[in-house]
Amino acid sequence: MKSKLKVLISGTGFAGQGHADAFRAYGAEVVGIVGRTESVVKEVASKMNIPYASTDWKQALKDCQPDIVSIATPGGAHYETIIQAIEFGCHIFSDKPLTHSGESAVELYELAKRKNIKTAFASSFRYMPCILHAKELVASGAIGEPVEVECISHFNLERDIPFGWSHRKEDGGGRLNNNFTHMMSIVTSVIGEKILAIIGEVRDDMGKAPIVDGVHNFKTRRDFIPKDINDPSLKWGESNVEWSYTVMAKLESKIASKPVSVLFKHGGLNPRFHEEDHIVFYGTKGAIYIKGHYGSGPLYLWDQNKTWKELDMPENITANQPEVEGDTQRNWHYLVREFIKDINGEKVAPYQTFKEGSLYQQLIDLIRKNNNWTDVNYLQ
Template sequence: MTKVLIFGTGFAGQGHAEAFRAAGAEVVGIVGRTPHVVKEVAETMGIPYSGTDWQQALDDCKPDVVSIATPGGAHYAPIKQAIAAGCHVFCDKPMTHSAETAVELCQLAEEKGVKTAYAASFRYAPSVLHAKRLVAEGAIGEPTEIECMSHFNLEREIPFGWSHRREDGGGRLNNNFTHTLSIAASVVGDRILRVIGEVRDDLGRAPIVDGVHNFATRRDFIPKDLEDPSLKWGESNVEWSYTVLAQLESPFAGKPVSVLFKHGGLVPRFLEDHIVFYGTRGAIYIKGHYGSGALYIHEGKEWHEQALPDDIAVTIPDVTGETEQCWHYLAREFIKDIKGESVDPYPTFREGSQYQQIIEIVRRNDNWTDVTGLA
């Protein structure tokens, strides 16, 4: 049985552990930064080994696969150690905190001959899989453009942490754009030709609060009195809003497909978030910021909701939560590939390092043309 060692004890770490167990692997150990937390999680989940020393855990557990489920800023060193140990690596997004380190890890994995999986995994949402089939079948003609719109209205008072810091893997590009770019590429074609973008930090600062260990429960720690003079504040240095334009090469179209990625992390939505694939003969609309809602196709002059095909439905993991569902799907594909079974292409460190380079290009904010001098 394939042995898996997990790095990270929060929402992602526990989710990855369940995903690998469902894929038929054995979770042999889990590592975290806080002794009592990692011990408690290991006992609750029935994981035999726990600790805070990653290298020691690699030596003790001798895993076939490691799963990296910590914030992006803590990915580089443990991935490098795992590759050196000959482990296959499953890594959540973002791949690392910088393009330079992401490229280095991709090259090291290729040189070592280990397999990698990059969990920009909402490409496995049921309606996204359905859209991929419809586009390939020519349901909308040649794809021409894609629109990815999302507005999260996140609480500005969420306690200061990794999500507020660029060096720790924070920012909306790292944690939202990675998914939507993966979705667009999986449906129309994964060769990214050009990109241009703009980012903005609308937040500025967030309260510093002790005790936050799980990303999923961070809202529970929002201070009740934000005017308390003893409250300390941390400064954000990442984007909370972005607009990105991209062009993708598609085997289904003679011209590049134009893509608009628009995200506001702190602003409210009026209508639902959505993803739309437009083509020369129709369009596909999916509800939800990651395409996890209902799918509609435009035929003639009307939109018609489409049922998920039975053969796609049976491939969807039977678990609660869209994030967990997609982790399960990718972990299953990864384990199959490691065992030598035939699988469709899935995102690897190649995509992870490419996305990290694109994120740094967008963050430069140097795409503007000054027109103040025009007549």
């Protein structure tokens, strides 16, 4: 009988707890958890029945001797944590973004590859059922040759959420790190993994945010919005990262004779009209429309009858979905399942690794340069 794989978690918030649940669901033993604040990490460890809690990552690696580490902190805290895990020979499951910069992300990818470390990069909304359905439809020729993809989303995030890592480029914040990574993963999973070209524009609509103590969990940060935002005693932090972006890309597809054009349009602070967030795959013979910013569904097909028809989910896709609540948690479960199978020597479909994580970080660096504009003043 195989011994259980031992997992050490970095991060005590929503992601850390979610990763722990996912690894346990597929037979791994969560042997420890590490966080910044001693009282918080002890509380989470107790709540989740994790036997070891610490604020010292390097010591935790020595004490727990894990087979796998799960990185569930903001991207700015990943680099040293992952470097040390690689030195210990651990396989690594990392949430997105991989790091705060393309240069450091490439370094981690190359180091893990040299050390023969297995890695997983959790831009995991590609495992949404409707996205998997779209992938099957496109591959079967249901829309002919794919020619264009459109991804539109508006999140209407509160402008007064407390200042934190999401406001800082150096900490892994920004909408490219925390939205675009998922969107690019979704589109490449359906169209093809080869990204040929990219151009983009970013905008910081936030400016500043109130500094508030006590925020430990990203998912509950809204609970800490000051009741009086005009209180003169409030302190403020300045955002240095994008809250909206527009990106265009060209992808290679095995079933298309020309590069496929992709538009990613995201407004982190802008309100959506009704439920208009969507993903659309256009082809020479039809189109696929999926409601929701991450493809939550339902899915509609425009076919030779020139009408939109809602399609039922194929049984093979439904049967292969982890039986857990919540899209984010279900997608973590899906990727963790594949990762563990791979580590155990079982055959699995390709999944995203530090290769994609480092590529996406380099793309984000390029987009953030905002140097794609052509000055046309001389024409007027």
